[in-house]
Amino acid sequence: MKVFIAVLTNKIITFICKLFRFNGAQFPGAFVYDHIDKNILDKIKHPKITIAITGSSGKGTTCNLIKNTLLDNNYSVVLNESGNNGINGAISLILNNCTLFGKFKKDVLILECDERHLHHIFKKWKPTYLIVTNVTRDQPTRNGTPEEVFNEILKGVDDSVHLIINVDDPLVNRFKLYHKGKITTYGMNEIASDKKEISIKSVDFAYCPVCNKKLIYDYYHYGHIGSYKCPNNDFERGHLDYYGSKLDYDNNKFYILDKEIQLSNNALFMCYAYLACYSLCNIIKIDENKIINSLNNIKDSKRGKSLSVKSRKLTMLESKNENNLSYFQSLNYIIHQKGTKTIILGFDNVSRRYKTTDISWLYDVDFEMLNNDSNIDKIFCIGKFRYDVATRLEYANIDKNKIVLVDDLDNIISLVDNNSKGDIYTMVCFDMTAIIRKKAQEYETN
Numbered sequence: 271m272k273v274f275i276a277v278l279t280n281k282i283i284t285f286i287c288k289l290f291r292f293n294g295a296q297f298p299g300a301f302v303y304d305h306i307d308k309n310i311l312d313k314i315k316h317p318k319i320t321i322a323i324t325g326s327s328g329k330g331t332t333c334n335l336i337k338n339t340l341l342d343n344n345y346s347v348v349l350n351e352s353g354n355n356g357i358n359g360a361i362s363l364i365l366n367n368c369t370l371f372g373k374f375k376k377d378v379l380i381l382e383c384d385e386r387h388l389h390h391i392f393k394k395w396k397p398t399y400l401i402v403t404n405v406t407r408d409q410p411t412r413n414g415t416p417e418e419v420f421n422e423i424l425k426g427v428d429d430s431v432h433l434i435i436n437v438d439d440p441l442v443n444r445f446k447l448y449h450k451g452k453i454t455t456y457g458m459n460e461i462a463s464d465k466k467e468i469s470i471k472s473v474d475f476a477y478c479p480v481c482n483k484k485l486i487y488d489y490y491h492y493g494h495i496g497s498y499k500c501p502n503n504d505f506e507r508g509h510l511d512y513y514g515s516k517l518d519y520d521n522n523k524f525y526i527l528d529k530e531i532q533l534s535n536n537a538l539f540m541c542y543a544y545l546a547c548y549s550l551c552n553i554i555k556i557d558e559n560k561i562i563n564s565l566n567n568i569k570d571s572k573r574g575k576s577l578s579v580k581s582r583k584l585t586m587l588e589s590k591n592e593n594n595l596s597y598f599q600s601l602n603y604i605i606h607q608k609g610t611k612t613i614i615l616g617f618d619n620v621s622r623r624y625k626t627t628d629i630s631w632l633y634d635v636d637f638e639m640l641n642n643d644s645n646i647d648k649i650f651c652i653g654k655f656r657y658d659v660a661t662r663l664e665y666a667n668i669d670k671n672k673i674v675l676v677d678d679l680d681n682i683i684s685l686v687d688n689n690s691k692g693d694i695y696t697m698v699c700f701d702m703t704a705i706i707r708k709k710a711q712e713y714e715t716n
Contacts, residue, residue, distance in 0.1 A: 273313050273372040276306045280365035295354040299361030312394040314364060315373040321550060322392070324383045324423055325403030325442075326416075327596045328543055329355070332403060333382045335547040335568065342564040343556050346376040353700070356387040385419050386412070388426035399553070400427060401434045401546050405441040406493060407474045407634075408593040411626045416441055416474045424448060434549050436542060437507050438495045440485060441475045446508070454553060456512040456545040460497070463517070463538070463602075464489040480504035491538060492602065493595045512549040514541045519606045529558075532566045535585075537603040577710050579687055584694040584710055591620055591699045594634035600697045601636065605643040610692025613646065614682065614706065615663075616653035617699040629658050637666040648690040652676045653702065679705065683713040 280298040287294025302310055321336060323329050330353060337349045350363045360381060368374050383391055385405075402423065405416050413419050420441055427433070429451035437443040438457035446453060466489060473493055477484055478500035485505075490496040499506035517524040522536040526548050533540050544565055551561045577584045587603060590596035604611060620626050640646060640663075649672055651660045660673050674689065676682055683706075686694060696706055 276310045295352040296358040299358035317374045319378045320397040321380045322397035323401045326406040326408040328403040329382045331543040332546045339564040347378045348376045349380040355382045355384045357390040360391045386422045392426045404439045459515040461517045478505045539599040586696045589697045597635040612690040613649045614696040618653045632662045650674045683709045
C-alpha cells in the first residue's frame, strides 16, 4: 500500500509541477522521501539492468552516449537527463516510470549519480553496473578531499555490483583493493599530446595507496590521469580490458581496441566517455558492429553543442566550476581547434548546490596554456565574477588587449560578433549555458 501511495503521490505532484511550468524533477521525490518513505527505492521492482554512472566529471556525456546506443539497439531506456542526480531526483524519475504497484516499466534504468548521493540512492538495492569516470578535486567546499569522495562512492557498492572503472585515474583504480566482485577496466594508451612530466601546479593523487611511495608515471594525459606504477610494485594501472589509442585531433577519430571510432568532437574527455559506453554495451552482449555503428553516428553530445551566430560557429563547452581538470579539458579542446578563435568565459555562481564565493580553484586552472595558441583573438569575461576571471587571466600573462570585460550580458552576442573574429567557444558553467544559448538564438533571428 505504501508503494502505491508513494507512486501515485509522485505522479500527481509531477503533473501539478508541469501544469504550472515548474521543473518538477526533484520536488516530487523530496516530498515522498520526507513524508512517505525514505527507503521507497528499496521497495520498487526494478528493471533487470540498472546502470549507474558517477565521478567528478564526464557523467552526463557518458550517460547520453549509453542511452543513445541502447536506444539504437532496441532497448527501452530511462535516464535522468535533467541532471538532477541526487536522491530526490532519482526518486522522482523512478516512481514516474513505475506502475502504480511499483513495477518499473522500461528495460534499462540509467542513473547519473552524484558521488555523495550514490549510497543514499543505493541502500539495499544495488545497480547492476557502476561506471566510475574519475575522482578529482571537485567542489571542495562540499566534498572535501578526493579521498573522501572515493570513500563516499565505496559506501554505495557491494560485491554484487559489476564495476566498470577508468584505471588511468589511480584514485579510481583503488577499487581493486576493496572490491571483490567483477571489475572491468578501461583507459587510454599513450597519445601524441601526452606529457612526460606533470604539467599543473598541484595534482589530486600522487602516492601509492599501499606503501605511500610516490607513483612513477610513464606519461600523463592530464592532471594525475595517465599510466603509473609504484616503485615497490604494490600498485599499478595494470591490464586494460578496453583501451583507446591513436587519437587524431585533426580528423576527429580514435581507436577502441582495433576499431576506428568517429568522435562527435575531438576532445580527449570524449574518448573516455566513448570507452565507458563501448565497455558497458559489450559487456551486456550488444553486437560489436552495432555498438560501433551507433557511436559513429552520434552527431552531438551533452558537452560541446554547436550553434550558429550569423556566419560564425559557436561551440558551448560546459566547464564545471570548482574543478580545475574540467576547465583543463575545455582549454585543451579549444587549443586543438583550427583557425581564429574567440572565447567567452565566466559564471554568476560558484556553485548551484551551496552559497560560496571561494574562487581559489581558479588558480589551479592552467590558463597559462592559452599563451601557446596565437589564434586566440579575444577572451570575453562575463558574469558576477568577471573581474576575478580577468585578474586570473592577467596573472597567466595573457595579453591584456585580448581580455574584454562584459558588464551587460543582454548584449553579449552582439558585442562578441562585432568586436572579435573566428569561431566562438564558451567556457561557462551550467548556470550560463541556457542564457547564452537564448541570447545567441535571439541574435540569430534579429
